[in-house]
Amino acid sequence: MAEIKIKKKTTIWPWILAILAVLVILFIMFFANDDDDGTDDVSDDTSEMVTDDVNQSMDNSTYVISDTAISEISEYTTFVNKDAEMGLEHEYANAALNKLIEATESIANSLNVNISSDLETARKNAESITDDPLDLTHADKIKNAGSIVVDALRNIQSQRFPNMETEVGEVHDALVAIIPGEKTLEQTATVKNFFNEAGQLLTNMKNK
């Protein structure tokens, strides 16, 4: 006796459709990524600043300001915000500059920014203020040291805080306002304004 069974045909269309669907998804994913790359490429070509900003924003999210830097910034801002006696201007300026240099160096190290500024020269300028309290070139030394610090702060800002260009500009303007060759005592407010602006910038960076 014979027996012949039948079976349902194996329908391959659902499999073909499934494979096609997977291929389409992979194709879309591949070109979606490719488009992203393309966008980056365009940014590279058209505006290096834009790409830098993107990278900086990304980098900034991966770096955390260290407790040491926060402490240094707080120490500096506390110092410059208190109503210091400018009668002791050489000691005040020296201390303020040193604390500003320390805070700047700390935040740069904390954010892994190579500031490549000659902070040692800035320190020597700050130190020399105390050598001769009667020297009339204190404003020059403050400005020289301040200039090195502003360069460093601008470096940090451009790499990690692209939105703080204005604040850095304000610090720079405050520094420019200090008149070389003029007695520091006669431009106390201008010098203090520079220190305050620098403190504000550092505080903003700390709180970002």
Place this chain on the structure above:
Amino acid sequence: MDTDNKKNLYYLEELSDYTVADNDKDVRGWEVKDKDGRAIGTVDNLLVNKNTERVVYLDIEVDTSIIAANHKPYNSRVKDGGHEYLNEDGENHFILPIGMAHLNLESEIVFTESINHQTFAETKRMKKGTPIHRDYEVLVLDSYVRNEHADPYPKDDKFYDRAEFNRK
């Protein structure tokens, strides 16, 4: 024939999503021989019961010798009020229950051990592709079995539990 019966058999070609199982033979095109080795015809199609997913009949295109014999179809139920049939021109197919067929795999021949040429010639035929209903199945089965007592058959798929449809 009563054509109001519910359709329970399908030509395999009607079921586009079905095919012969991998381990079984598709005997379409195979020659069919009677118990004496005489040519009966060729397997033209397979009739399947969809519920049990198996072939229950071979649809055979008969050899010209069957038609030439010109026998009147056997019908044991005429005396019980059954209708008398004739084989008409163009009716050159009949069905063979799968349990009554044997396969010679080497020669690709279907043969039967219990039905001779004359019995086949006395079996009611139909035209190619005619829908198969239970009345015709009973008529054919009666012809092959030739039981003096025409017992009633089940109307459902239990009909195919008979020996004539038995699995090997």
